[in-house]
Amino acid sequence: MDTYQPFPLTLVRGKGCWVWSSNGKRYLDAVAGIATCSLGHSDDGIRRSLTRQLNKLQHVSNLYQIPEQESLARWLVDHSCTDKVFFCNSGAEANEAAIKLARKHGHTNRGIEEPIILAAKGSFHGRTLAAVSATGQPKYHKGFEPMVKGFEFFEFNNLQSLQSLIHKLEENAPHIAAILIEPLQGEGGVKPGEKKFFYGLKELCKDHELMLIFDEVQTGVGRTGNWWGYEKLNIEPDAITLAKGLGGGHAIGALLVKEHANLFKPGDHASTFGGNPFASKAGLTVVSEIERRGILKNVTERGNQLKEGLNKLVSTFPNQLKEARGWGLLQGLVLRNESSFNAQDFCNAAINEKLLVVAAGPKVIRMVPPLNIKANEVSEIIKRLQKTLNLLV
Numbered sequence: 001m002d003t004y005q006p007f008p009l010t011l012v013r014g015k016g017c018w019v020w021s022s023n024g025k026r027y028l029d030a031v032a033g034i035a036t037c038s039l040g041h042s043d044d045g046i047r048r049s050l051t052r053q054l055n056k057l058q059h060v061s062n063l064y065q066i067p068e069q070e071s072l073a074r075w076l077v078d079h080s081c082t083d084k085v086f087f088c089n090s091g092a093e094a095n096e097a098a099i100k101l102a103r104k105h106g107h108t109n110r111g112i113e114e115p116i117i118l119a120a121k122g123s124f125h126g127r128t129l130a131a132v133s134a135t136g137q138p139k140y141h142k143g144f145e146p147m148v149k150g151f152e153f154f155e156f157n158n159l160q161s162l163q164s165l166i167h168k169l170e171e172n173a174p175h176i177a178a179i180l181i182e183p184l185q186g187e188g189g190v191k192p193g194e195k196k197f198f199y200g201l202k203e204l205c206k207d208h209e210l211m212l213i214f215d216e217v218q219t220g221v222g223r224t225g226n227w228w229g230y231e232k233l234n235i236e237p238d239a240i241t242l243a244k245g246l247g248g249g250h251a252i253g254a255l256l257v258k259e260h261a262n263l264f265k266p267g268d269h270a271s272t273f274g275g276n277p278f279a280s281k282a283g284l285t286v287v288s289e290i291e292r293r294g295i296l297k298n299v300t301e302r303g304n305q306l307k308e309g310l311n312k313l314v315s316t317f318p319n320q321l322k323e324a325r326g327w328g329l330l331q332g333l334v335l336r337n338e339s340s341f342n343a344q345d346f347c348n349a350a351i352n353e354k355l356l357v358v359a360a361g362p363k364v365i366r367m368v369p370p371l372n373i374k375a376n377e378v379s380e381i382i383k384r385l386q387k388t389l390n391l392l393v
């Protein structure tokens with residue numbers, strides 16, 4: 001169906017940070033499957049490990065115990081602030097699970113008949129009906145009304161806005177179950193959360209017994225230079241949703257919860273494919289390889305290098321570029337409102353320079369390369385961005 005408008009570019013092969021088109025041209029990939037191919041393309045570690053898994057067992061269903069799933073769940077709880085894991089297949093699905101969990105918390109722990117979940121304006125939580133209803137961007141709702149009810153929105157990084165919404169909704173009796181929020185808004189324009197705001201938000205959650213759910217679908221699994229985006233903000237959520245980078249290019253999603261938020265009982269939620277041996281092995285290989293090769297350090301160093309290069313571009317093109325912002329290897333180059341081209345025009349032009357980048361809204365060019373990108377490849381991204389800018393101005 002006509003759900004995508006792809007670039008006129010057919011990619012047929014990849015290695016590391018590079019991909020090749022059907023006509024043999026080589027592109028530097030700063031999209032990485034939209035923050036997904038954590039270890040780049042055709043990584044030897046993933047290839048070997050998943051080939052072995054394909055030869056052993058692919059899928060059996062959650063009717064049986066799955067050692068690969070248990071090992072991945074064990075790794076995730078050992079390396080985060082959480083205690084239990086539910087596996088699914090995508091970010092939207094992980095958020096659907098979190099929304100159901102939040103409603104259960106509202107019903108069982110706060111005695112609310114119709115629990116409300118608060119989310120941020122400008123957020124993105126996925127395209128399934130509840131996840132898109134939780135998404136604070138009206139353009140994604142258009143044509144699909146009525147949205148799922150029970151979501152209210154506040155301004156991201158604006159404590160006053162959150163406080164007044166909570167006070168309005170909780171004035172007479174409990175009505176709110178949870179806050180669902182990205183630590184850094186990805187699709188909404190690569191906007192990092194501010195510590196002061198999140199500290200206040202956490203206090204409000206404690207005061208009102210609200211479940212705090214971090215959507216770390218884009219920020220999780222090393223993308224920011226820490227394992228989890230919440231580490232950048234120095235607060236711990238009650239639940240975390242993951243997908244994208246966890247599978248290194250293979251479909252897997254997860255909902256991680258602290259023990260007190262471990263509210264699902266047998267029969268409450270399920271997924272046929274969720275956490276199958278193949279997907280779990282993919283996740284397990286990604287996290288073990290990131291650990292074994294010291295890739296988090298690389299993300300911080302290469303992220304700093306990328307940010308520095310982007311800042312130089314901002315000084316070189318002050319009439320077109322406003323700022324560079326982001327964490328680790330999740331960086332955005334923000335266009336000025338007066339710029340003669342938008343982010344999509346830029347992505348199209350970059351293809352001529354054999355560089356793949358992706359828009360995050362109309363004004364932000366997003367770079368989310370593989371986490372194991374090398375210093376010379378980051379320099380090459382900057383060079384190709386500069387050439388693209390020269391083409392456009």
Ligand SMILES: Cc1ncc(COP(=O)(O)O)c(C=O)c1O
Pocket residue numbers: 089090091092093095124125126127182186187215216217218243244
């Ligand atoms: C923060 C966030 N949440 C959820 C999603 C949806 O993930 P998926 O496309 O895997 O359903 C995305 C995808 O871009 C995302 O960035």
